[in-house]
Amino acid sequence: MGVVKQMATTEQLVKDVQDLKVQHGVHEERISRAEKEIEQLHAENKAIYEISTNVKILAEGMSSVRQDVADVREDVKQNNEKISKLDEKFDNEQEKVKEEITNLKNLPDKTKAVWWDKIVWLIVGGVISASVTALIAALWK
Secondary structure, eight states: OOOOOOOOOHHHHHHHHHHHHHHHHHHHHHHHHHHHHHHHHHHHHHHHHHHHHHHHHHHHHHHHHHHHHHHHHHHHHHHHHHHHHHHHHHHHHHHHHHHHHHHHHHHHHHHHHHHHHHHHHHHHHHHHHHHHHHHHHHHHO
16 A cells, blocks of 8 residues: 655644744754853953952962062061160160270379379378488488
8 A cells, every 4th residue: 555645734834834934933042142152251250250260360469579578587687686786786886885984983082093103102102201311311320
C-alpha cells in the first residue's frame, strides 16, 4: 500500500503560519533577553577586570608603602643614634662648662691662698732671718 500524502488545507496552512509566527515571536524574545544578559555579563566582566586592575595597583602601592615605611624606620633609627651621640657630646660639654665655672668660682680662693702662702713664708723667712741675724750679732759681740 502506498502512502498517500494529503494536501494541507488552506486553513491548516494559515494555522501553521500563525503558530510559526507565535513561535518566532517567542524565540525573538528569548534571543533578545539572551543578548541583554550577554551585554550585562560583558559589563560585569569589564567591572570585574577594572576591580582586578585596581586591586593589582593597590597591591603594588602597598608594596611601595611598605618599602617607604622600612626606609623611614631606618632613617628614624639613624637619627636616634645621631641624637644619642649629640646628647652624649652635649652632656660632656655641659660637664666641662660646669667644671670651668666651678674653677672660676674657686679662683679667688686659690689666688688668696697663694697670697697667704707667700705672706706666711715671707713672715717665716723674716723671722728666721731676724733670728739668724740676732744670733750672729750676739755671737760677734
